[in-house]
Amino acid sequence: MPTILITGANQGIGLEFTRQYSAAGWSVVACCRTPDTADALQALAGDHARLTVERLDVKDHDAIDDLADRYSGQTIDILLNNAGIVGPYPLDDHLERQHFGTMDYAVWDDVLHTNTFGPLKMTEAFVNHVAASEQKKIISISSSVGSISEVTIPGIAYASSKTALNRVMTIVARELKEKSIIVAMLCPGYTRTRMVSENSLQYAIEPDTSVTGMRKIISSLTLANSGSFTRYNGDTIGW
Numbered sequence: 001m002p003t004i005l006i007t008g009a010n011q012g013i014g015l016e017f018t019r020q021y022s023a024a025g026w027s028v029v030a031c032c033r034t035p036d037t038a039d040a041l042q043a044l045a046g047d048h049a050r051l052t053v054e055r056l057d058v059k060d061h062d063a064i065d066d067l068a069d070r071y072s073g074q075t076i077d078i079l080l081n082n083a084g085i086v087g088p089y090p091l092d093d094h095l096e097r098q099h100f101g102t103m104d105y106a107v108w109d110d111v112l113h114t115n116t117f118g119p120l121k122m123t124e125a126f127v128n129h130v131a132a133s134e135q136k137k138i139i140s141i142s143s144s145v146g147s148i149s150e151v152t153i154p155g156i157a158y159a160s161s162k163t164a165l166n167r168v169m170t171i172v173a174r175e176l177k178e179k180s181i182i183v184a185m186l187c188p189g190y191t192r193t194r195m196v197s198e199n200s201l202q203y204a205i206e207p208d209t210s211v212t213g214m215r216k217i218i219s220s221l222t223l224a225n226s227g228s229f230t231r232y233n234g235d236t237i238g239w
């Protein structure tokens with residue numbers, strides 16, 4: 001069976017990806033910052049022999065290199081860059097810290113390191129594991145709020161981190177075409193996780209719906225789609 005490595009696998013969309021790929025029989029390397037307190041993920045690992053939990057903070061580049069070294073010689077069919085932050089929590093108490101006029105640059109720094117640098121560093125560290133695999137896919141969970149043409153939100157830090165992620169990954173897609181690696185960005189839709197504001201929970205879809213849609217897209221991707229940006233329901237998102 002194929003192997004997928006998922007970052008931020010202990011809750012939200014990452015946990016749901018872990019649940020669904022494990023149920024489908026895949027080998028899953030589920031990375032999270034604090035395995036000791038990742039109760040839902042550990043329970044899942046108890047049920048699936050091919051699910052391995054690894055400690056990983058995507059802001060820690062040395063730890064990423066160490067993990068890639070430990071997996072040296074093992075193939076990874078899909079690298080799934082899922083880990084991300086929107087800013088400090090609780091969300092509704094800190095929104096103005098990424099608005100024009102009241103910008104907190106430490107928040108922006110944290111969001112960029114996590115959402116933009118993290119996926120690129122993961123891709124640099126694991127590119128050979130993916131290149132040696134059968135499916136050869138690098139997927140990053142972006143957001144439609146990174147789309148300049150389609151969405152406007154006041155949250156400068158989060159939106160710009162996803163716009164930058166998209167730009168980075170379109171460059172990487174071009175670089176990796178010669179290795180036959182497919183690089184793609186997906187938007188999960190507004191999904192009920194910690195990231196959703198309490199005030200708009202009623203508009204959110206369930207992680208199950210989002211991840212079911214994204215898995216379908218991932219399975220249908222070919223080199224011809226490399227560099228694409230797609231919503232969980234299959235719609236192409238404008239840049």
Ligand SMILES: NC(=O)c1ccc[n+]([C@@H]2O[C@H](COP(=O)([O-])OP(=O)(O)OC[C@H]3O[C@@H](n4cnc5c(N)ncnc54)[C@H](OP(=O)(O)O)[C@@H]3O)[C@@H](O)[C@H]2O)c1
Nearest residue numbers: 008011012013033057058082083084143190191193194195
């Ligand atoms: N939910 C939505 O509506 C929505 C919409 C568009 C895009 N997205 C994207 O979907 C992805 C998953 O988000 P989610 O909605 O599932 O939110 P979530 O429930 O907050 O999950 C985020 C995950 O990322 C992990 N993470 C954060 N910083 C990390 C770091 N430095 N190193 C490793 N892991 C880290 C978190 O770990 P901890 O538990 O340790 O904090 C958590 O497991 C993100 O990239 C997000 O931007 C979500």
